[in-house]
Amino acid sequence: MANLSIKNIRKTYPNGVEVLKGINLEINDGEFLILVGGSGCGKSTLLNMIAGLETVSEGEIQIGGKRVNDLPPKDRDIAMVFQSYALYPSMSVRENIAFGLSLRKVPKSEQDATIARVAKLLQIEPLLDRRPAQLSGGQRQRVAMGRALAREPQLFLFDEPLSNLDAKLRVEMRAEIKRLHKRLGITTVYVTHDQVEAMTLGDKIAVMKEGVIQQFGTPDDIYSKPSNTFVATFMGSPPMNLIPAVVESRNGAGFARIAGDENSPPISVPLLISSNAIAVYANRSVLLGLRPEQVSDNERPGVSVAVDLPVAMTEVTGADAMVFTSLGGVEIVCRTQPRSVAGTDRVRLHIDASHALVFDESTGLRVV
Amino acid sequence: MTKLSRACVYAVLILAALYTLAPLWVMVATSLKSLDEIRDGSLIAAPLAPTVEPWLKAWSSACTGVRCEGLKPFFWNSLLMTIPAVLISTFIGALNGYVLTQWRFRGSEVLFTALLVGCFIPFQVVLLPMARTLGMVGLSDSIFGLIFVHVVYGLAFTTLFFRNYYVSIPQDLMKAARVDGAGFFTIFWRILMPISGPIFVVCIIWQFTQIWNDFLFGVVFAGADSQPITVALNNLVRTSTGVKEYNVDMAAAIIAALPTLFVYIVAGKYFVRGLTAGAVKG
Numbered sequence: 001m002a003n004l005s006i007k008n009i010r011k012t013y014p015n016g017v018e019v020l021k022g023i024n025l026e027i028n029d030g031e032f033l034i035l036v037g038g039s040g041c042g043k044s045t046l047l048n049m050i051a052g053l054e055t056v057s058e059g060e061i062q063i064g065g066k067r068v069n070d071l072p073p074k075d076r077d078i079a080m081v082f083q084s085y086a087l088y089p090s091m092s093v094r095e096n097i098a099f100g101l102s103l104r105k106v107p108k109s110e111q112d113a114t115i116a117r118v119a120k121l122l123q124i125e126p127l128l129d130r131r132p133a134q135l136s137g138g139q140r141q142r143v144a145m146g147r148a149l150a151r152e153p154q155l156f157l158f159d160e161p162l163s164n165l166d167a168k169l170r171v172e173m174r175a176e177i178k179r180l181h182k183r184l185g186i187t188t189v190y191v192t193h194d195q196v197e198a199m200t201l202g203d204k205i206a207v208m209k210e211g212v213i214q215q216f217g218t219p220d221d222i223y224s225k226p227s228n229t230f231v232a233t234f235m236g237s238p239p240m241n242l243i244p245a246v247v248e249s250r251n252g253a254g255f256a257r258i259a260g261d262e263n264s265p266p267i268s269v270p271l272l273i274s275s276n277a278i279a280v281y282a283n284r285s286v287l288l289g290l291r292p293e294q295v296s297d298n299e300r301p302g303v304s305v306a307v308d309l310p311v312a313m314t315e316v317t318g319a320d321a322m323v324f325t326s327l328g329g330v331e332i333v334c335r336t337q338p339r340s341v342a343g344t345d346r347v348r349l350h351i352d353a354s355h356a357l358v359f360d361e362s363t364g365l366r367v368v
Numbered sequence: 369m370t371k372l373s374r375a376c377v378y379a380v381l382i383l384a385a386l387y388t389l390a391p392l393w394v395m396v397a398t399s400l401k402s403l404d405e406i407r408d409g410s411l412i413a414a415p416l417a418p419t420v421e422p423w424l425k426a427w428s429s430a431c432t433g434v435r436c437e438g439l440k441p442f443f444w445n446s447l448l449m450t451i452p453a454v455l456i457s458t459f460i461g462a463l464n465g466y467v468l469t470q471w472r473f474r475g476s477e478v479l480f481t482a483l484l485v486g487c488f489i490p491f492q493v494v495l496l497p498m499a500r501t502l503g504m505v506g507l508s509d510s511i512f513g514l515i516f517v518h519v520v521y522g523l524a525f526t527t528l529f530f531r532n533y534y535v536s537i538p539q540d541l542m543k544a545a546r547v548d549g550a551g552f553f554t555i556f557w558r559i560l561m562p563i564s565g566p567i568f569v570v571c572i573i574w575q576f577t578q579i580w581n582d583f584l585f586g587v588v589f590a591g592a593d594s595q596p597i598t599v600a601l602n603n604l605v606r607t608s609t610g611v612k613e614y615n616v617d618m619a620a621a622i623i624a625a626l627p628t629l630f631v632y633i634v635a636g637k638y639f640v641r642g643l644t645a646g647a648v649k650g
Contacts, residue, residue, distance in 0.1 A: 014474065048543070051543070051547060052546075052547075053543050053546060053547070072546075073546050073547045073549075074546070074547065074548070074549030078547065079547065080543070080544065080547045082540040082543065082544060083540065084538045084540045084541075085540075086538065086540035086541045086543065086544035087544075088541070088544075088545070088558075088559050089562075089563050090559070090562030090563050091562075099545075099548055099550075099558075100547075100548035100549055103548060103549040103550055103554065104549055147544075147548075159540075
C-alpha cells in the first residue's frame with residue numbers, strides 16, 4: 001500500500017520532442033487514479049515512467065514516499081496490466097502467474113499458494129493448465145490481472161486494459177476491476193482514452209492533452225466544473241455544446257445572448273453568475289457550455305427558455321433520442337425523449353441555463 | 369473444374385516432375401552400374417546387374433588428386449565445418465534479431481540496414497580481404513578459419529531471418545517481463561527461445577545448405593587437410609587414371625548431396641511452416 005507522488009515530471013526524447021511538460025500529481029494510499037486523454041497526449045508515457053520502463057528526463061516520482069526514479073521496474077513493487085495482455089505465449093496460465101514469483105525466488109510452496117489464491121479470486125482455476133492461445137480475450141485479461149495480483153504490489157498500473165475487448169465484456173470487466181479495487185484497496189493508476197471508464201472507475205481523474213494536465217480532480221469536478229473547453233468537450237457523451245454568446249447585464253442580472261441564424265431566432269438565456277463576472281464580461285463574446293441534457297424537451301417554468309429548432313438528424317439510443325440541430329451558428333446535440341422527436345422536422349426545446357458554464361472565448365478557460 | 373482441365377493440370381505437373389527427377393535418376397542408375405554396362409547400355413536404362421562397388425570406391429578409395437582415400441575424410445571435414453558454423457551463426461543471428469527488435473537503441477535501424485547490405489555482397493568480393501584477415505589472426509588453411517568465414521558471411525542472413533520474426537512480437541511482452549524482473553538474457557531464453565522454433569528450422573536449413581554446398585570459400589581458404597567435400601568432389605571428378613569412372617563420379621556426387629537432402633526431408637515441412645509463420649499471438 002502506498003501513495004504516489006509525481007513532481008514536475010518532464011520527458012524529452014533524444015530528437016528533442018517534449019512529450020510531458022511538467023506533470024504534478026498526488027494520490028493517497030488506496031486511491032484509483034485515471035489518466036485520460038486522446039492519442040499522443042503522453043498518458044501511456046507517464047505510466048511507463050511510473051513503472052520504470054521509460055527514463056525520467058526531469059522531476060521526481062515517489063512511491064510510498066520513496067524516490068524511485070533510478071530503480072528498475074522489478075524493484076518498484078508495482079504490477080502492470082497491458083492492453084495486449086502480454087501473456088508469455090509459451091507458458092501455461094500457471095507458469096505465467098508463477099514467472100515473476102520464481103524470478104524473485106519465492107519458495108515453491110508459497111508460489112502454489114499464491115497461484116491458488118489469485119486463481120480463486122479471479123475464477124480462473126479451470127484455466128490454469130491452458131496456454132494463452134487457448135483462451136478468449138476476456139479470459140486472457142483475467143489471467144493478466146491474476147499475474148499482476150500475484151505480486152501483491154504496492155501500486156497497480158493498467159495500460160488501457162479493456163480496449164481490446166468487445167463492448168459487453170468491457171462493461172463486465174470494468175465492474176470486475178472496480179470490485180477488485182474496492183476489495184483489495186491497492187493504489188491504482190489506470191490509463192484509458194475512454195471517458196466512460198474514466199468516470200466510472202476513478203477516484204481522481206487527470207485529463208491530459210499534449211503532455212500537460214488540463215485538469216486533475218474528482219469525476220464530479222471534472223464533469224460539472226471542467227476547467228477549460230477541452231475538458232468540457234472531452235468528458236461526457238455526447239460532448240458538451242459550446243455556443244458563441246455575448247454576456248449582457250440587465251439590472252445586475254446576467255444573460256447570455258445567442259445570435260440567431262437562418263434557422264433559429266436570437267434568444268437570451270439567464271445566467272447564474274456572480275456580479276463580478278458580469279461586470280468583467282459584460283458585452284464580451286464568450287462560449288456558453290451546455291450539456292446535451294440542458295437543451296431538452298423538459299420544460300422548467302421560470303428557468304428554461306423555449307426555442308424552436310430544425311432537426312438535422314436524430315439518434316435514438318433507447319431511453320433517449322439525441323437531436324442534432326444548430327443554434328447560434330454551431331451544431332449542437334440535445335438529449336430528448338424519443339417520442340418528442342418522432343417524425344418531426346422542427347422541435348421545441350427548452351434551454352435550462354441554470355447550470356450552464358461560461359468559457360472565455362480566447363483562452364478557453366472557464367469563467368463561471 | 370472440368371475433367372479435361374484437371375487432366376491437363378496433372379499432365380503438366382507430371383511432366384515437370386519427370387523433367388526435374390530425370391537427372392537424379394540418371395545419377396542413381398549410373399552409380400549402380402559397372403563401367404562395362406555404362407559403355408554398352410543406354411543412359412537412362414535401369415542397371416541390369418546393380419553393384420555398390422562404385423559407392424564403396426567413392427567413399428573410401430577413389431583418388432582426389434594424389435590422395436586415394438575417397439570422400440570419407442572430406443565428408444567429416446564438411447561436417448566439422450558446417451555444424452559449428454550453422455549453430456554459431458544461427459545463435460548470433462537470434463541474439464541480433466532480439467536486440468534489433470526489442471532493445472532498440474540509437475542507430476539500430478542504420479545498423480540493420482548495414483547488415484542487410486551484407487546479403488548482397490558477392491562471395492568473390494571478400495576473398496582477398498578475408499584471406500588477409502585470416503592470415504593476420506592465424507586461421508589460414510584450417511577448419512576454424514572456414515567456420516569463421518561462414519559465420520561472418522552468414523550473419524547478415526540469420527540476423528535478417530530472426531529480426532523479421534521477432535519484429536512481430538509486441539513490445540508489451542518485453543515490458544511485462546521486465547516488470548516481472550526478467551533481465552536481458554532471461555527474456556531471451558525463457559520467453560523468446562520457446563517460441564522461436566519455426567524460425568530456427570528455417571535458419572538452420574538455410575545455413576546448412578549454404579555452408580555445406582559452398583565451394584568457393586572451401587577451395588580458397590581450406591588447407592590440404594581441411595578441404596570440404598565440395599572441393600574433394602571436384603578433385604575426384606577431375607582426377608582420372610586413364611579411364612573416366614562415371615559410376616564413381618555419380619556415387620560421389622550423390623554422397624556429397626545426401627546431408628542437405630536429409631535435412632530437407634526431415635525438416636522440410638517446418639521450413640514452409642516457418643517461412644509463413646508470422647505474428648505470435650497470445
